Amino acid sequence: MPTREQVTEALRSVIDPELRKNIVDLGMVRSVDFHDEGRVDVVVSLTTPGCPIRSHFQDAVTQSVVALEGVGEVNVGFDVLSAQEKQGLQQKLGRQTLPQGALAAVKNVVCIGSGKGGVGKSTLTANLTAALAAEGKRAAALDADVWGYSIPRMLGVHGKPSISAERKIIPLTVHGGVRVMSIEFFLSEEDQAITWRGPMLHKAIRQFLEDVEWGELDYLLIDLPPGTGDVSMTLAQLLPQAKFVIITTPQPAAQKVAKRAADTARRFDLEIAGVIENMSGFTTPTGERFTIFGEGGGQLLADELDVPLLGKVPLQEELRTGADEGRPLLLDDPDAPASQAIFHAARGLIAATPQELPVMQDAAGPPLEAAAPVTGTPLPMAQ
Ligand SMILES: Nc1ncnc2c1ncn2[C@@H]1O[C@H](COP(=O)(O)OP(=O)(O)O)[C@@H](O)[C@H]1O
Ligand SMILES: [Mg+2]
Structure with missing residues (x-):
């Protein structure tokens, strides 16, 4: 079986097409779990539940992890980033919000x-x-x-x-x-x-x-x-x-x-x-x-x-x-x-x-x- 680090490395090849960064750096990999007979479970956190690019992540995560030696099966699960995590994501992207007071009225x-x-x-x-x-x-x-x-x-x-x-x-x-x-x-x-x-x-x-x-x-x-x-x-x-x-x-x-x-x-x-x-x-x-x-x-x-x-x-x-x-x-x-x-x-x-x-x-x-x-x-x- 690959190590956690190896799986994380592999997941760096999964790019969010809109945010144009990999899901590891974006903090969107919730968990990686190893099971018997080469099964790896990966949970990816999305910004919204109905995220239209879900299937893109499904395919890309599977492909990148299944390519590792010792991996026979990849299960991809999804959950949603909390409000706080989303804020963290915005910060990572260097996004700014308007100052308090602008458009207040x-x-x-x-x-x-x-x-x-x-x-x-x-x-x-x-x-x-x-x-x-x-x-x-x-x-x-x-x-x-x-x-x-x-x-x-x-x-x-x-x-x-x-x-x-x-x-x-x-x-x-x-x-x-x-x-x-x-x-x-x-x-x-x-x-x-x-x-x-x-x-x-x-x-x-x-x-x-x-x-x-x-x-x-x-x-x-x-x-x-x-x-x-x-x-x-x-x-x-x-x-x-x-x-x-x-x-x-x-x-x-x-x-x-x-x-x-x-x-x-x-x-x-x-x-x-x-x-x-x-x-x-x-x-x-x-x-x-x-x-x-x-x-x-x-x-x-x-x-x-x-x-x-x-x-x-x-x-x-x-x-x-x-x-x-x-x-x-x-x-x-x-x-x-x-x-x-x-x-x-x-x-x-x-x-x-x-x-x-x-x-x-x-x-x-x-x-x-x-x-x-x-x-x-x-x-x-x-x-
Ligand atoms: N319901 C309508 N009936 C007649 N002309 C329309 C109608 N809606 C838009 N137009 C005309 O079609 C052209 C394109 O509209 P516009 O509002 O500039 O589109 P957009 O902003 O989406 O590019 C304009 O000349 C506009 O006056
Ligand atoms: Mg216009």
């Missing part, structure tokens, strides 16, 4: 995500924010799509934010109190081509949360870039209490991609508040309905994730022209089918998000005024 942070681009994340972020405001909520939109920023255009707000005496960035305000922040507000003509990557991106996103004077908000909606890339990861780390709304088209193929985004969100313990199906059918002025992007994908995804389908937003040209003109459709035509569907989704979101507690800390935490002074430098472009 924001009751709900909702990330709007999808697996791919062009499904209407930004359109729905802009319109949902306006709908929440119309429902009497204090709402803001943060454009976290640093490369493909489009929230300023869709909400019709452009300009340079001012900096407060406390060196905080004041969001721009539009449509009767909707607060907006986007990288666009900091870019000059020459900057437009800058490609942001890794640490720079992380820093910009962090500052949007930490150094922006969001004030009291019921909802901060965050328009994510497509996919499960750097920005989404950064947000997931910084906002452990954020909820996710997944946008998909009715197509089964789109729904599969959206499922991957949902899986990643869940891996990082972010709760999924619901699914919105967008581009669900087009109805002609004479009432004939065409299911251009197929049918049923939203419901399928919602069922699969066991979350509510918050709404089905039809294709409507005015939703697009409204977005292009910076006027969310529901402000000008609240009875339009797309507007109605968005209002329905906004009400569903309100129902799905309890509002009693501030997001970033418990209710006993300091109020915003008493929060720790802001650390870190303002966005590099803000100066």
